[in-house]
Amino acid sequence: MTQPHPLPRLSAVADDYDILLCDVWGVIHNGRESWAAACEALTKFNEKGGHVVLISNSPRPSSDVVAQLDGLGVPRSAWKAFVTSGDATRMELARRAPGPAWIIGPDRDFPLYEGLNLTSAHGAEDAAFISVTGPYDDTTETPEDYRERLTPAAERGLELICANPDRVVQRGDTIIYCGGAIADLYEQMGGRVIMAGKPFSPIYALALKEAEGLLGRAVDRSRVLCIGDGV
Template identity: 75%
Template sequence: MTLPSPLNGLRELAADYDLLLCDVWGVIHNGRESWAEACDALSRFNRDHGRVVLISNAPRPAAAVVAQLEELRVPRDSWGAFVTSGDATRVELAKRAPGPGWIIGPERDWPLYEGLGLEIAGGAADAAFISVTGLFDDTVETPEDYRERLAAGAARNLEMICANPDRVVQRGDQLIWCGGSLADLYESLGGRVTMVGKPFDPIYDLALKEGERLLGLPVERSRVLCIGDGVITDVLGANRQGLDCLFIAQGIHGDAGRGANGRLDPARAAALLKAEGTYARYAMLDLTW
């Protein structure tokens, strides 16, 4: 088992990279508060070393998520561009317009569909495909609440477009079910799923294009570093792209990467990664400079 190299701060490798593709939820905020040290680390890199592209599995266009970053006081100088799973999903949905599409997800995600000319189906019976951003009410519902409805879609062989491959996300001190959990259930029922966020190619294609725009030159992949706390999204995505990865071993994994001394335990972090067949070159508990 290859251990990730523990870092004391991003400063130790800042000179080795021109572009950071950094996860958002779980790295720089938890949905309720931002983390000043993580934001400062990105600001320093973005100002003095290279450029930062935030890359998120948020199922809304980036423009609709920036307001959340502002509310959480994420400094604007900590990033140069922002790419979401919602941005990549709109490309896929436009190919399938006018549908009709059976929409599953909370009202806050409806900016995803604006201007696409999609007709909205009432359910599986009159839909041409399914679009999932998350649960309607992730504070009380679980994926099992959707089993019967999704089984009807699978029986009709409807394709599901999942705008958020995350299974869970940390909100404050709670883990909340996300769209990826419904996609997993749908596949177990025999349904077809297309996912475009991390760890899949479309979102990285967009992020690297944004990186080239910011840098003003072609991106050298050996000088791109992915940062994230999700093993099956951030780390797996970096591995599939052949990019270096800094694994934030706290986030959604709680204390699973922490040793008895309260510091990062590389062996425990490596065990988290190995369980999903992934590898990260570096690891930290929290992002700091």
């Protein structure tokens, strides 16, 4: 079995790849500030003819997250395209419109639903499916706070679409729960779950489509490198 080995720098393997699919949170920023060395490495890859496609488990559309990257100091030169789990989730939601959908998540994630003509349900009792971006309040809530509320949904066999498969994320020095933790709980309760983001296929299909547009030809998958902060 081949064992992993550390690389001293991206440039050591950069010539072997045309496309970098690069994670965002935990790789180029920590939610409070960007990491200059990582951004510089991506910029150099782009300057030498490569193409960086950022892939994020943000539950919002990529167009809504670009301003956040700018605010954190991530230079536009570090990437050429950007795909989020929010983009992949919108495709899943559009197929299920008009719902109604029981929407679980903070108000800041509402751009995910704009223009989809989804009806909002009050809870499990009148919903056709569930859409989860994360806890309503990720500063205080845990997945267990949702067990009682999710019980009737599992009993009804409602499908849950998770816009952020991450279980936890680091915000500065604090670890907070994400949508994936709620989805895991629901699955343990016998519920059906669809994951739209990493490491599942919908977001990678979108990212490779963006890469194809950048290359102007079909993507040779042997020349695609994925970079993340965990396996």
